Amino acid sequence: MLHLRLITPAEKTDDVVRLIEKTVGATHLVVMPGAARHPAGDVVMCDVAREAGDELIGALRKLDLDKTGSIAVENIDLSLSERADKAEDDAPGEGVDAVIWEHLTDATHEESTLSITYLAFLTLATMIAACGVVLDNAILIVGAMAVGPEFGPLAALSTAIVQRHPRLAVRSLIALLVGFAVAMAVTVGFTWFMDAVDLFHKSDLEGDRPNTAFVYAPDAFSFVVAVLAGIAGTLSLTSAKSGALVGVAISVTTVPAAANAAVALAYGDMSQTVGSTDQLLLNLLGIVLAGTLTLLFQKWLWRKRR
Known part of the structure; x- marks a missing residue:
């Protein structure tokens, strides 16, 4: 009620x-x-x-x-x-x-705001993931996924497309582009610092990484998982079951891919930089596409039932 x-x-x-x-x-x-x-x-x-x-x-x-x-x-x-x-x-x-569309629009509008807090969480998540990819530590990768706030702007972008809300769409795109740009730039500097104090080594990035190599090697499963996570996340928002969002956050490799791209860029490894960027873009596309289609289906289904 x-x-x-x-x-x-x-x-x-x-x-x-x-x-x-x-x-x-x-x-x-x-x-x-x-x-x-x-x-x-x-x-x-x-x-x-x-x-x-x-x-x-x-x-x-x-x-x-x-x-x-x-x-x-x-x-x-x-x-x-x-x-x-x-x-x-x-x-x-x-x-x-x-689906309470007014509530969804209002909630995603707040989540897509390019605020200091949003930038801080995204930057910290990317730095944590950077430690995870260098150490090949899956636990740190999962933790970074959970900290990252990027699903908010992605959900807002899907909502803006369905509701034909151009201002919300622009706001969401700015939050995503500026947020990841700032987070990756800071992580490049963080990598140089960690290398200077002998905590990061280029050999760790380019060596065998059985637990984290997937973040710079996108494949069909990357897109499939992103689509499934986008559907689950959208259903979580529209049904007010926010507990499922944690599972969604640790299902996609947006933040780890951004972190790996930043670390690889700091060391001049363009192969991993390009691969990680492709992984990031593939995940972002899959989530937005799935979120948009899910909202359109919910809208159609509800109208049909009524």
Whole structure:
């Protein structure tokens, strides 16, 4: 269930109430006339089944409530109510399959912001992965994958394509391009420093690396895994099951490939630099393609069910 808290101008309250009352899956309607102060207006609250939430939110936006008042949406973790149970039963479809597009757009917009924190996490993840490729340590590689925040902009890019949101697409591309460029540049400097203090050696990079050689040797499986991870990650976001994102993060080799490219570039090994870059681009393409197709399928399936 979702909880909606609305601030409505007094002249629109009746329209909002009628809309909620007509929505199958909405219940627990509360109206508090004149309760809002900034902006001034009435406060309307209700609970709605997740599968009916996107339709109701869209209808409220058509009333310009997001401009003249306020629409706040929260997830309800526990609701002990026969009316709520009936509302969920009456609403078409299953809540776990429903996509709240406004929530998805807002969440991915935040995740695709080129912030200091985003750059720090991506840079640290790439530096950790650099240690992993030089030491041929799979544990460090997995840890770096989990730390990397790059799935946020990738999911935002898929959402922007499906929702035809060019600003979000540009924002996501900037976060990806600038983020990886900064992370790899810092990792090149980090490699030179580690080499200067005799902790990194070129021979380690070019020697046998049974645990990490895959990061600079892209193949068909690289693309297949990226596509599968993109599907899983998108489903995780749209169904609010964020726990699966950790598994998605450690399924793709974006950060390790960027790290290997940076270390190889620092040592002048262009063969590994090119191979790692190809691996990085292949994974990015697979995730975006899979995310976009998954969202399009979810959109089509939900419309068909309704």
